[in-house]
Each structure stands twice: as C-alpha cells, then as structure tokens.
Amino acid sequence: MSDPTSKDFTAACPAPFAAHDRVVLAHGGGGRAMHRLIEGMLGAFDNEALAARHDGAVVSVGTTRLAVSTDSYVVRPMFFPGGDIGKLAVYGTVNDVAMCGARPRWLSVGLVLEEGTPLETLGRVVESMRRAALETGVAIVTGDTKVVERGKGDQVFVNTTGIGVVEHALRIEPASVRAGDAVLLSGDIGRHGMAIMAAREGLAFESDITSDCAPLAAMVQGLLTRGLEVHCLRDCTRGGVTSALVEIAEAARLELELDEAAVPVHEDVRAACELFGLDPLYVANEGRLVCFVPEREAEAALAALRADPSGTEAAIVGRVTGAGRGTVTVRSRYGTARALDMLNGEQLPRIC
Amino acid sequence: MRFVDEYRDPDAARRTAEAIRRDTTRAWTLMEVCGGQTHAIVRFGIDELLPPGLSLVHGPGCPVCVTPVELLDKAQLIAARPEVIFCSFGDMLRVPGSHGDLFAVRARGGDVRVVYSPLDALALARQHPDRQIVFFAVGFETTAPANALAALTARRRGLRNFSLLVSQVCVPPAIEAVLSSPANRVQGFLAAGHVCAVMGYEEYLPLAERYRVPIVVTGFEPLDILQGIHATVRQLEAGRHEVENAYGRAVRREGTPAARALIAEAFEVTDRAWRGIGVIPESGYRLHPELADLDAERRFDVGALVVAEPAECLSGLVLQGVKKPLECPAFGTRCTPDTPLGATMVSAEGACAAYYRYRRRTSEGAA
Incomplete structure (x- = not known):
C-alpha cells in the first residue's frame, strides 16, 4: 500500500489524553469512570463485605444477618414528573437494601441544606420522605442536618442509610450467579432518566414521561416468600440496565446474552431516546431491577415479579451463557450480536 | 414508533440483505461517509449481513x-x-x-x-x-x-x-480528499442523507463523473443503509457511476x-x-x-494559536477509510473511550468508539 501521508495528508493524531487530575461529572455518571474511581478507593477499606461488590453490605451479628446500604441524592430538579428528591432518597436506599435480599427496617437521614432554601421546599421534601417511609415499611430512626453557605450547595442534598434483616439462607450476590441462569427485568426501562431530562431547564422538549421511581422491597419479598432460589438482584439506576448487568457479569466472571426485542421500552421513551441519540439500555431507572434465577424457576419468578404493581411488564430478557470475562452481548432483532459496555463518561449530569 | 419502525423491520432487512448477496459477484469496498451511519451499521450489525468480500469502510463524517x-x-x-x-x-x-x-x-x-x-x-x-x-x-x-x-x-x-x-x-471536499489520496481503496460511496437533506446532491455529480464512482444518497436506519448498499453494489456490478438518491423520503435534488x-x-x-x-x-x-x-x-483573541499534533494513532487513516479500527495495535488496549489516543475513539459517532462499544469481544479475541 502506498503511504497516504506522502501527499496532501498527514495521518497525525491528537496528543495522548491526560487522565483527569480532578473530579469531573463523569466520575458520578454510573459508568466506567465512576466504577474505576470507586474501585480505586475501595482498596483503602478492603474487607469481606466490600469484596462482594454488591449494592449494600451483608454483615452478621450473632446468627442474624443484616444488610446495610447508603446513598446520597443530589437530583436536579428536586421535583420531577413521577417523583421528588425525598421519595427518591427513601426508595433508592430501601431498594439497595432489598437488592441484598433483606427486608428493609430502619433508615437514617442526613440533610445538607443551602442557606436561603425556602422552608416550604424543605417541608415538601420531608413530607414526601414521611410518606415514602410509611409506604415501604421503614422507620426513620436517626438523622443529621447541616447548613452550608449560599452557593456551596444546591438547596437540598439528602443522604440516607438503610438497615434491613436477611430472613433466609440464600446468598444473593454476583458470586451466586450460575451458567444457565435466566435474567429477568422487572418492567419497562428508561422512564426516570428521560423524565429528568425533560424536566431539566435548558433541555426544551415536552413530554408526558413520568419517572418509574418505585419501591422494590415488596417485589423482592414476593420472590423470597415463594421460596424461589434467587441468585442475584440489582436495581438498574445510573448507567441503566447495561451497567447493572455488566457489573454483575464482571464480578461473577460470566458471559450474559440479552435479547433486545424482549426488553420493554415504552413508545414515548423510545422516541425521546431517538431524538437525543440515547440508548434506553443506558438510561437511568429508579424502580427497576434485574433478577438472576435458575432457568427452571424463570417462569415462577416472572409470575412473582408481575404480581407486584410496578412489575406488570416484567420480562425474561436474557440468560447466562457460561464462564468468561464478563462480557454482556445483546442479540438484535436482525440476529446480529454486539457487546454492551458500561457508559463511558456521563450521560446526564447528576441524574440522581 | 412511526416513521422509524418501518425502516427497522427485520424481515425487510433480511430480504434486502439477500438481494445484496444475490447481486454481488465480486469484492467491493464501499465507504459510508457519515458517522451516524457507521454507528448504525455497527449497532445493528449490518455488516454481518453482507456477503464476504463486500467491505464497508468508515468515512470522515464525524464532526467531533x-x-x-x-x-x-x-x-x-x-x-x-x-x-x-x-x-x-x-x-x-x-x-x-x-x-x-x-x-x-x-x-x-x-x-x-x-x-x-x-x-x-x-x-x-x-x-x-x-x-x-x-x-x-x-x-x-x-x-x-x-x-x-x-x-x-x-x-x-x-x-x-x-x-x-x-x-x-x-462533505464533498472530504469525499474528494479521500478519492484523490494515493492510498484510496474506496469504490463507491454512501453519501450522508441528512447532509443531502440540507444541501441536495447536485454537488456530487462532478465527483461521480471525475472519479468514476457511484455515490448513493443514503439514510440512517438499517433498511435505509441496506438499500443504499444495494444501490451502490448494483451500479458497481453494472459498471455505472452515477449519483443516485436512495433516501427519497428526506432528500430532494436541490x-x-x-x-x-x-x-x-x-x-x-x-x-x-x-x-x-x-x-x-x-x-x-x-x-x-x-x-x-x-x-x-x-x-477573545485566540486566532493565532497553532498546535502541532504528534503522530500517535491511526485515526487519520481510519477517517480516510485506509484502515479499520481493529487494525490498530492500540485499539482496546492503550486506546479506549476512557483513555482515547485519538478523536475517533471519543465521539459516539467515531468509528473506533463504535467498534469498541459494540465489538469489545472481537477486539479481545484479536488481542
């Protein structure tokens, strides 16, 4: 081949990319950058509970196993179609505790308030948290409030920590996933991310999309009380279904195959995603989980998910094909296959 | 979704792919100019539906x-x-x-x-x-x-x-740059449908004539792309080199x-x-x-800034369709979307990023 650099062209290419030496928004985006940042920090705290790489930690006190999880909420706008920061802060942490297979019982609440925030706004957030706690059966038993100067926060930031009790002998974690397992998804995807995007100032598009923000603890209890052998659960928040599946596949060193046609996506979400060039598989959810069960229990698990009000559109969307490097492959409607990787960088700033 | 699903119909796609296979008698190299098309091709696996020897290379149509x-x-x-x-x-x-x-x-x-x-x-x-x-x-x-x-x-x-x-x-000067390069191996072009929706396709007529290549105005959905490929292949097989509009629902001549x-x-x-x-x-x-x-x-008085770009990666060759992303030794190892050596790995429309995102297994298999 002749040298294409010889005539009018230079095949010159940009300078190597210097890794960020400061925190950028991508570090909170739920994708690869965040994953790496967290993996880097985890080394400092190495212990058995952390090593499970789950949404929460399961720790033992005597013969009792407790699940603990914490999460901070910085969503903007604070009030959006289908939810608000208060509801999200309760559901989100309750869901993380539930993903450990535990029954959520207690919650702590830490508030960081910005000087000048209307007390009426705070009141709405607190009332929303009260209702969400009541609905999910958790008691808010301790809390903390700090105020920062105007401009040093964004009205209301919330941190919640949840504690739940594990009432069964299963180990619900990535390491329990086995080749041949069925992968179930609890409902249609992408509504939370697109609802936030529509509500965010500066992104002028009108839609009726409401967040899928929902508690998942009752749904998990529904699986467990039926005696199903649940191998792993994860809620699909930032980074969407893809990040949840890739995290599990990588932690378990297994290969997954996803059937794109089986993944429920509502028409309005599909249309909005088309408009913005987004893939619904990467868009955030706040009330959806993926569930791994043995193939023989897939139909029973599906029935259990569908029995829950937010699981009516649950579907079997894939299976674990075997051991490997943690690749998630999606099979298209054309029979062709592509690999799914975690989001690179951020899809939306500060989605939750 | 109306006006989208019609152009993603798996049966129609299979039929068009079969027609392409039937009409292709020898090896051809086509370039899709636009990064949006590259992305769709790799996302939907359209190149997997083509006969062996019919090769798509990815063009410079990614503004990022x-x-x-x-x-x-x-x-x-x-x-x-x-x-x-x-x-x-x-x-x-x-x-x-x-x-x-x-x-x-x-x-x-x-x-x-x-x-x-x-x-x-x-x-x-x-x-x-x-x-x-x-x-x-x-x-x-x-x-x-x-x-x-x-x-x-x-x-x-x-x-x-x-x-x-x-x-x-x-776009047209970039197509001409590709065609006039001594390393060029592109025999037919899928022109970027959205660009033509704005500009029309008259400016491609002299290019098709001078370089004797078919240029087919092509859309972005799987069926659009397959139809664009089919039209280009039919011209090549028949020895024709015309500008053809395969994206009539969006593009007019002017x-x-x-x-x-x-x-x-x-x-x-x-x-x-x-x-x-x-x-x-x-x-x-x-x-x-x-x-x-x-x-x-x-x-802001920054007009005089000049920066020399060190020759580090192959993205220039990828943009000209001379190399494919998987031919780069840095692909998927030293160069990933997180740590890109070149811009083609950065943009969602960049050929290297599209390959990385959808073909990670292939790259690991090759490495």
Whole structure:
C-alpha cells in the first residue's frame, strides 16, 4: 500500500489524553469512570463485605444477618414528573437494601441544606420522605442536618442509610450467579432518566414521561416468600440496565446474552431516546431491577415479579451463557450480536 | 414508533440483505461517509449481513472527530475565562485537546454548559446580559443552518454578548480528499442523507463523473443503509457511476432552499484543517465578513494559536477509510473511550468508539 501521508495528508493524531487530575461529572455518571474511581478507593477499606461488590453490605451479628446500604441524592430538579428528591432518597436506599435480599427496617437521614432554601421546599421534601417511609415499611430512626453557605450547595442534598434483616439462607450476590441462569427485568426501562431530562431547564422538549421511581422491597419479598432460589438482584439506576448487568457479569466472571426485542421500552421513551441519540439500555431507572434465577424457576419468578404493581411488564430478557470475562452481548432483532459496555463518561449530569 | 419502525423491520432487512448477496459477484469496498451511519451499521450489525468480500469502510463524517485540536484548545482557553458561559453540544466536552477536555475546564471552575440547539445559547445570552455567551458551532452542513440562524438572529437583535467559535466543515471536499489520496481503496460511496437533506446532491455529480464512482444518497436506519448498499453494489456490478438518491423520503435534488439561503447569508467558504487528515482546501465555512464581530476567535483573541499534533494513532487513516479500527495495535488496549489516543475513539459517532462499544469481544479475541 502506498503511504497516504506522502501527499496532501498527514495521518497525525491528537496528543495522548491526560487522565483527569480532578473530579469531573463523569466520575458520578454510573459508568466506567465512576466504577474505576470507586474501585480505586475501595482498596483503602478492603474487607469481606466490600469484596462482594454488591449494592449494600451483608454483615452478621450473632446468627442474624443484616444488610446495610447508603446513598446520597443530589437530583436536579428536586421535583420531577413521577417523583421528588425525598421519595427518591427513601426508595433508592430501601431498594439497595432489598437488592441484598433483606427486608428493609430502619433508615437514617442526613440533610445538607443551602442557606436561603425556602422552608416550604424543605417541608415538601420531608413530607414526601414521611410518606415514602410509611409506604415501604421503614422507620426513620436517626438523622443529621447541616447548613452550608449560599452557593456551596444546591438547596437540598439528602443522604440516607438503610438497615434491613436477611430472613433466609440464600446468598444473593454476583458470586451466586450460575451458567444457565435466566435474567429477568422487572418492567419497562428508561422512564426516570428521560423524565429528568425533560424536566431539566435548558433541555426544551415536552413530554408526558413520568419517572418509574418505585419501591422494590415488596417485589423482592414476593420472590423470597415463594421460596424461589434467587441468585442475584440489582436495581438498574445510573448507567441503566447495561451497567447493572455488566457489573454483575464482571464480578461473577460470566458471559450474559440479552435479547433486545424482549426488553420493554415504552413508545414515548423510545422516541425521546431517538431524538437525543440515547440508548434506553443506558438510561437511568429508579424502580427497576434485574433478577438472576435458575432457568427452571424463570417462569415462577416472572409470575412473582408481575404480581407486584410496578412489575406488570416484567420480562425474561436474557440468560447466562457460561464462564468468561464478563462480557454482556445483546442479540438484535436482525440476529446480529454486539457487546454492551458500561457508559463511558456521563450521560446526564447528576441524574440522581 | 412511526416513521422509524418501518425502516427497522427485520424481515425487510433480511430480504434486502439477500438481494445484496444475490447481486454481488465480486469484492467491493464501499465507504459510508457519515458517522451516524457507521454507528448504525455497527449497532445493528449490518455488516454481518453482507456477503464476504463486500467491505464497508468508515468515512470522515464525524464532526467531533475531525475538529482540529487547536480549535479544541481555543475552546478551552475561551471557556476558562470568568466572564464566559461556553455552550456546546454534549459530545464535544469529552474530546481531548492538548491538555485535557472541556470537562476538565468545568472542573476547574469554567462555566461550560451542554445545549441541544444554538438557539438555547441565544436564550442564555438574553438571560445573562452581563456574561459573554460563546457557542461552539461545530458540524457538517446539517448543523450549519441552525448555527447560521443563531448568528443572524444575534445580529438582528443587537446581542453584544453572543459569539460563535466556528468549526463548520463540508462533505464533498472530504469525499474528494479521500478519492484523490494515493492510498484510496474506496469504490463507491454512501453519501450522508441528512447532509443531502440540507444541501441536495447536485454537488456530487462532478465527483461521480471525475472519479468514476457511484455515490448513493443514503439514510440512517438499517433498511435505509441496506438499500443504499444495494444501490451502490448494483451500479458497481453494472459498471455505472452515477449519483443516485436512495433516501427519497428526506432528500430532494436541490435540498432545502431556505436552509441553504441561511448558510449563504451567514457563512463563506474557507479552507479548514481536519483533525487526523490535514488542511482540505475550501472544505468548510467561516462567518461572513459582515458578521465577523460574532467570531469568538477574534473577540477573545485566540486566532493565532497553532498546535502541532504528534503522530500517535491511526485515526487519520481510519477517517480516510485506509484502515479499520481493529487494525490498530492500540485499539482496546492503550486506546479506549476512557483513555482515547485519538478523536475517533471519543465521539459516539467515531468509528473506533463504535467498534469498541459494540465489538469489545472481537477486539479481545484479536488481542
């Protein structure tokens, strides 16, 4: 081949990319950058509970196993179609505790308030948290409030920590996933991310999309009380279904195959995603989980998910094909296959 | 979804793929010009449906990829200024210049905002009369009309705090650059349907004639792309080299006259440097002299900045269709979307990023 650099062209290419030496928004985006940042920090705290790489930690006190999880909420706008920061802060942490297979019982609440925030706004957030706690059966038993100067926060930031009790002998974690397992998804995807995007100032598009923000603890209890052998659960928040599946596949060193046609996506979400060039598989959810069960229990698990009000559109969307490097492959409607990787960088700033 | 699902119908796609296989008797190399098409091809696995020997190479039609590094550096210099609100399409924020990206500028306190239209930036200019609003006007002929409208509206309203950092490029000169390269192996082109929706396709007629290549105006859905490929293959097999419109539902011969008029009023043709390729004569737009006071390079005095790009990766060859991403030894190892060596790995429309995102297994298998 002749040298294409010889005539009018230079095949010159940009300078190597210097890794960020400061925190950028991508570090909170739920994708690869965040994953790496967290993996880097985890080394400092190495212990058995952390090593499970789950949404929460399961720790033992005597013969009792407790699940603990914490999460901070910085969503903007604070009030959006289908939810608000208060509801999200309760559901989100309750869901993380539930993903450990535990029954959520207690919650702590830490508030960081910005000087000048209307007390009426705070009141709405607190009332929303009260209702969400009541609905999910958790008691808010301790809390903390700090105020920062105007401009040093964004009205209301919330941190919640949840504690739940594990009432069964299963180990619900990535390491329990086995080749041949069925992968179930609890409902249609992408509504939370697109609802936030529509509500965010500066992104002028009108839609009726409401967040899928929902508690998942009752749904998990529904699986467990039926005696199903649940191998792993994860809620699909930032980074969407893809990040949840890739995290599990990588932690378990297994290969997954996803059937794109089986993944429920509502028409309005599909249309909005088309408009913005987004893939619904990467868009955030706040009330959806993926569930791994043995193939023989897939139909029973599906029935259990569908029995829950937010699981009516649950579907079997894939299976674990075997051991490997943690690749998630999606099979298209054309029979062709592509690999799914975690989001690179951020899809939306500060989605939750 | 109406007007989309029809063009993603698996049965129709299979039938068209069969027709392509039936009509292909020898090896051909086609180039899809537009990064959006590359993305769709890899996302839907369209190349897997083609007969062996019918090869698609990926063209220079990714505006994020071809924006020169010195313009990115200028963008960062301007964005770091305290009086500036720097507005950009989201993808541009991740593209590395000489010293990191616009996200890094934001992390250091720069006011960098993602907008979805230059008109959003205009609205910011009205809301913040005390700040300088700069819009990063990047793109091919597709973004040019809206950017032109923003410039003309700013002048009409007398907005003194709005300017544009312009990096507009055009498709036909890039096709000619590919065809005139001694390394060229492209025998037929899928022209970018959205660009042709604006500009029409008359300007491709002399190219098809001079270089004796078929150029088929092609859309972006799987069925559109397969039909574009089929039309190109049929021409090649028959020894024809014509400009053909396979995207009739969006493209007319003359394009969209109102949009072309806006471009003509706000811009004039100029030489442009393309990242990874070099300067291509008369290959882009700059603001018309009457609108020169809206030029951010002048307003913030960064016009003289020149940056040498070290030869590090193959993205120049990828953009010209000489190499495919998997032929690069750095692909998937030293170069990933997180740590890109070149712009083709950065943009969602970049060929390397599309391969990485959807073909990770292949690259690992090859490594």
